[in-house]
Amino acid sequence: MPEPLIAPPQPAGPVVEISKLWTVFSSPERRSVVHENLDLTVQQGEVLSLVGGSGTGKTVLLRQILGLETPTKGEIKVLGQSVSELGRKGAASRIGMLFQHGALFSAFSVLENISFPLRELKTLTPTLVREAAMVKLQMVGLKPEDAYKMPSDLSGGMIKRVALARALIMDPPLLLLDEPTAGLDPDSSDGFVTLLRSLHRDLELTVIMVTHDLDTLFELSTRIAVLADRRVVIADAPKEVIAHHHPFILDFFLGPRGQRAMELLREYPFAI
Ligand SMILES: Nc1ncnc2c1ncn2[C@@H]1O[C@H](COP(=O)(O)OP(=O)(O)O)[C@@H](O)[C@H]1O
């Protein structure tokens, strides 16, 4: 029987539940422990931002939630179901992912890129697939005439929007964003943050986002989780996280960029 296109109603309880997770990469030369007994729970409707130094395993964690990589030990549940049992199709109907570099297929048009996951399912007619992709194209603020452009004709901001439309094509309740505004100029970045905020509200999404960008962080996060010492050292409201004593937090929020962070907190009081 084909998989239903619409994700089943969400059970009460957390959208993502990560418990006692270990990630160990071993090679003959060295053994590297990336996550050690990491716990993290994300509730329905949150925008949880994941921050941490480079190489602390943020991207690996997103890929594990999506089921693209398997943790060495521990469990990840999405909507109450273990990721290892969901399978690729089960994960695809529940989770949308915006990869760090957009990752569009360069030989496909905008519309073909957006509709790719639906076409792979092979359950809808080409006309329905096309209509669904056109709806998502407009949802991310692109114009119908952009549908037949090729990725090489797009600006950085448009590539992100196409990748976002593709991530949302199956109407997933959970959206994962890896550095959504990295590499965008300030105007495109602001526009993308505004779009993310309205989609989060209108589609009642739960969002997990990796970002280094303080503007993005404070504009969107309901909670911030700090990945350091191979685990989540704190996951709390922005003002609690900033007040938490940890060398990474001091450096990230209160180092040279700290002044700016404090200005942002005053600018966006909802983050407090
Ligand atoms: N498949 C892999 N094999 C070996 N090491 C890996 C693999 N994937 C990631 N790593 C290592 O795991 C660490 C975390 O990577 P990553 O999640 O990409 O970090 P970041 O927090 O910057 O996103 C890095 O040291 C990286 O080199």
Ligand SMILES: [Mg+2]
């Ligand atoms: Mg990364």
